Amino acid sequence: MGGGEVPHGFPVPNPTISYWQSPPHPIASHRTTSILPTTTTFDYIIIGSGVSGAAVAYKLLHRDPTLSILMLEARTAASAASGRNGGHCRAGWWLNFKEYAAAFGEDEAIKFEQLEEQNVLDIANFVHEHNVECDFQDVETSDTYYTEEAWTELLEVIRLREKAYRRRSDVKPLINRSIWHGQNAREHLGLPNILGTVTYPAHTQNPYLLVCRMLELSLEKGLNLQTNTLALAVHPVSATCEGTEKWAVQTERGTVRAKEVVLATNAYTNALHRGIADTGFLDPSRSQVTSLRPEHDMSRHPAAQHKSIGLNDRGSGDYMMIRAPGLKGAGDVIYGGGRGVSPTREMGVTDDSTINPKIEEYLKQSAPEVFSRQAWGEKSTEVRDWSGITCYTPDTFPLVGEVPGENGLWASVGMNGHGMAMAFRSAEALVTMMTTGKEPVWFPKSFRIERAWKKPKMDVRPEGATLGPVAVL
Template identity: 70%
Template sequence: MGGGDLPKGFPVPQPTTSYWQIPPHPLANHRTTPCLPTSSTLDYIIIGSGLSGAAVAHKLLSHDPKRSILMLEARTAASAASGRNGGNCRAGWWLNFKKYAEKLGEVEALKFDALEAQNVVDMAEFVRQYHVECDFEDVETADTYTVQQEWDDLLEVLRFREEVQRRWNLQEREVKRVWEGEAARKHLGLPDLVGAVTYHAHTLNPYLLVSRMLELSLDKGLNLQTNTPALAVMPVSESSDSNAKWEVQTDRGVVRAKSVVLATNGYTNALYPGIADTKFLTPGRSQISAVRSKKDLSDHPVQRKSVGVNDRGTGDYFFMRAPGLKGAGDVIYGGGRFISKTKDLGITDDSKVNEAIAQYVKWSVPDVFGREAWGKGSKEVRDWSGITCYTPDSFPLVGEVPGQKGLWASVGMNGHGMAMALRSAEALVGMMTTGKEPSWFPKCFRVGRAWTGEKTTVRPLDSVA
């Protein structure tokens, strides 16, 4: 599987096999060339082959196929969080809109809201444009509540957000429908609900999506080297005659480039101490299970829906695999980190699962569905884990590392990369190729805040995208 005997904090060998990675993709152990291009200076070295790295490569090469790009992956292709997440693509952080507006100002809150919504649209457009076979489904997603006070608080957030949008003459990008009481319970088939908000989203096999993105870049000249951990990233000596600015050490040799992109998410601290010293990024182990009822639930109302269980303090979410797909009827259920005293933070080992969390999930699925609806007994399909990465303010770090010209990052996706990573890559490529931030880019994503902690200021009205 690659990874080797690496220091703590690097990707471990033999991670759990996610539901999505069976069978492995043909690119799993791909090496474009037998040896690393150690004798030449590359335009870019991208470290990490997940959604962030794959999207950056795809966008760079789509703009200019002549660029020389090397991608280093410590293990197999798309083997980290992007190949082992919950399979949802939904703009669910509108729930934080009021908090963001109070902390950052309305314009920044609107910018993030727009980025998240557009990211979901862009993901769907990518799948359709390139005919990506990844079990992509248009679904209705629901944020659900079982506690009346929590539901009332959510309705206040919804009212506040709508008021701000009206004040700024903005239309809702994705219309949200409110279901209360019995209407919510009947619509979703979940017995304990006091309310739900539904809107458009998608489910998919994320591993196949990222693998296809990598294939498209390989067709345009990307050099992908799997099972090749980056061990250190360092500036090239000023005395060197090369026009390279950075070098990356691996156990297969040293490679050099004008620019290096860290798409390393939860492994960033171990690879680049300059970011680790800020203590801004915290890796964590997230966990998902696939279970199925022994009862036929093919007519259950939750079919072709994804659900966020929002008011239990769990961060739980789930969806049921649609009829016609491999594993139809399997419920993909993530969350339960609260079961761990440490919330499984500070962990970069995805070779195992937390058994207490696994047991919690297996109990939660029939509980959420209702014991009568779920029936007697569950079939346990698979448990797996993945390493995610968190920041204190919930936003990623996207841009050039301060004082390190040519070192770029798109990391810290807070377990929400399916709704942020593609647009973050678009912004990063814009910065790398034009030297400017896109007008729609939220300042709260800027890399520099990890060092300075500076308060975000807002852009003028006419720049809200």
């Protein structure tokens, strides 16, 4: 970014470097044109190069390669939450089915579950179709529980969910799940203290490489990507005599213009758009992850065969994965969570240039405890610690659609630390709206952006995270 102090709430310079971002991708500091194209009126300007922005650009250009699209990124490509999460790609929020059904109705709860499951399948299809090199692994993920209360509640969710699907002959779950109780669960995962677990197909990956490949494919179709270009303001402008110019985006390097603008700014949306900020609907927060190398070789540990595990009622909804044999860092344990250690749960923090030392200590102590010291060993090699800024909403769903009263200004933001299971499909819905003027039939009403200006039907913000499943940075 340019010189000077960064305004509050915008991306800070020099963020922590995530496990996935070393080494940096060849397009990390890419600028398609050395000079910011301030004299061109683009069809679209997309602000943000994470999974939401990258997916919107890819899907627009896939439909119409003649479109002119400018993408602005405040820092390097995929430098925000999408490039620094826990490496999971899993449909884990089916565990909120009971709360979603109570707040929005069974049909909406099922519609969300279908979106989440299809989102994961779509990413897998994208990776295979384009031969994306992002350490993509087909794994069995698990949601594990340590307390009788939480495990009993989970079993009730499963019963309610199964009854709801039995009442619907037109739709079935896209992903099958297995329930493991007691000793069977402990032996299956090799985790000594759990009471039960639910397992189902999922994936692990290097998310940074995935998003950068999406960007590369769009660059091949004509996307103009301008990294290290902080967007400071978005505002409507008077139309030209041809009636084409509608929006202007002020940056550190000059002002650019487009017929339409897409906010893919997630936790930084409040800083850029006062109207959305005034709703109080989006809450940024800092999340944290550590990577450790156990003293003992974990390649034969049962959990290494599953690799993606949510520890849903331990600490702050912790989560972990184990790097597979043959990959760089094979055997490394990526462990995230721990926000409950912070009195503020890190809510309101938009600085990812530092980490919380108390959370750091918690994560490094928790990983060996989960596996047992006998399996782990007495020592760990610290590989890397990093943080990232996520964005939460009262009802755990993103805001997707055209900003009310601002024709041509679109948004897909507020991914609740669960973007790898919602953002790709949300981008599909947004592009459909932008190009046809209609919502897809599968789009959940609970994602509609206008609800930010209304009282939410469900509010879990006192906890600052999800209801049951883990929030994966």
